[in-house]
Amino acid sequence: xxxxxxxxxxxxxxxxxxxxxxxxxxxxxxxxxxxxxxxxxxxxxxxxxxxxxxxxxxxxxxxxxxxxxxxxxxxxxxxxxxxxxxxxxxxxxxxxxxxxxxxxxxxxxxxxxxxxxxxxxxxxxxxxxxxxxxxxxxxxxxxxxxxxxxxxxxxxxxxxxxxxxxxxxxxxxxxx
Numbered sequence: 001x002x003x004x005x006x007x008x009x010x011x012x013x014x015x016x017x018x019x020x021x022x023x024x025x026x027x028x029x030x031x032x033x034x035x036x037x038x039x040x041x042x043x044x045x046x047x048x049x050x051x052x053x054x055x056x057x058x059x060x061x062x063x064x065x066x067x068x069x070x071x072x073x074x075x076x077x078x079x080x081x082x083x084x085x086x087x088x089x090x091x092x093x094x095x096x097x098x099x100x101x102x103x104x105x106x107x108x109x110x111x112x113x114x115x116x117x118x119x120x121x122x123x124x125x126x127x128x129x130x131x132x133x134x135x136x137x138x139x140x141x142x143x144x145x146x147x148x149x150x151x152x153x154x155x156x157x158x159x160x161x162x163x164x165x166x167x168x169x170x171x172x173x174x175x176x
Contacts, residue, residue, distance in 0.1 A: 002062045005038075006157045008134075012047075012062035013037040014055035035059075035083055038161060039066055040154065043132025044073040047098075048152055048161045053086035060087075060094060069094035074129065076101045076136065078163035079146040080113040092118055101129065103140045105148035123150070 003011040013036045035051035037059055045067060051059045063069045072095040077085050080102075092098065100118045102110050107122040123129075128137040139151040141163075152161040 002065050006154075006159060008041045009154065009157060009159065010039045010041075010062075010066050011036065012039045012059060012066065013049075014051045014058040014062075016052070016055065037062075039063055039072075040131060040134065040136075041067055042134045044130075045071050046074040046076060046129075046131055046136060047072050047091065048076045049078050049084045049163070050075070050087035050091050052083045053090075056087035056090040060090060063094075070097075071095070072098045074099055074101055074131075074136075076150070076152050076161075077106065077110065078152065078161070079103075079149045080106065080109040081146055081164075082113075084163065085110075085114065088114060088118075089116060092116065101138075103138070103142075103148050103150040105140070105142060106150065109146075109148040128155075 005011055016035065035055055036049060037051055038048040040046045060069060069091065075088070075091060075098050077088065077100055099121050101121050101123055104122045104124050107120055110120060123138045125138065125140045128135050133156065135155045137153045137155055139153070141149045141151050149163055151163060
C-alpha cells in the first residue's frame with residue numbers, strides 16, 4: 001500500500017514483516033522493518049532510494065499505482081547498501097533513461113557494488129536539482145551510516161529523506 005505523505009510525494013517502499021535481525025545482526029526488531037522508497041511527481045519524476053532486491057516487484061507495483069515507471073527521470077541512491085539499492089537493476093530496467101544520482105563517494109562505490117553502466121551523476125553538499133516546482137538539495141554524510149551516505153532534502157515541503165541516518169537503535173538490551 002502506498003502513502004501520499006505530501007501532495008505529489010509518495011512512500012512506495014515495502015514492509016518486511018519477517019525480518020528480525022539486520023545490518024550484520026547488530027540491530028534487531030520484533031516487528032519487521034520497512035525498506036523506504038519515495039516517489040516525487042513534478043515536471044520531472046524522482047525516486048528516492050529503492051528497496052532490498054527480493055521486494056523489487058512490490059516497489060514496481062507501488063510505483064505503477066502512481067505513474068508509469070518509465071517516466072522516472074532521476075533515481076537518487078542514498079548509498080550502495082542493498083537494502084536501499086538492491087532493486088536498482090529492476091528499476092533501471094523500467095526507466096532506462098533515468099539518471100542515477102549518488103554522492104561523490106558513490107561515484108566510486110556504486111560501480112563496485114552494482115556492475116551496471118548506469119549514467120551516474122555525483123552530487124556534493126550544496127548541490128541541487130530542479131524537478132519543476134520542487135527542488136532536491138543534497139548533503140553528503142560520509143560514515144553517518146555508510147562511506148557514500150547522501151541525505152536529500154525536498155525544499156518546498158521541508159522533507160528530509162535521511163537514508164539510515166535516523167531511527168536506528170543498537171540491539172544491546174533493546175528487543176534482544
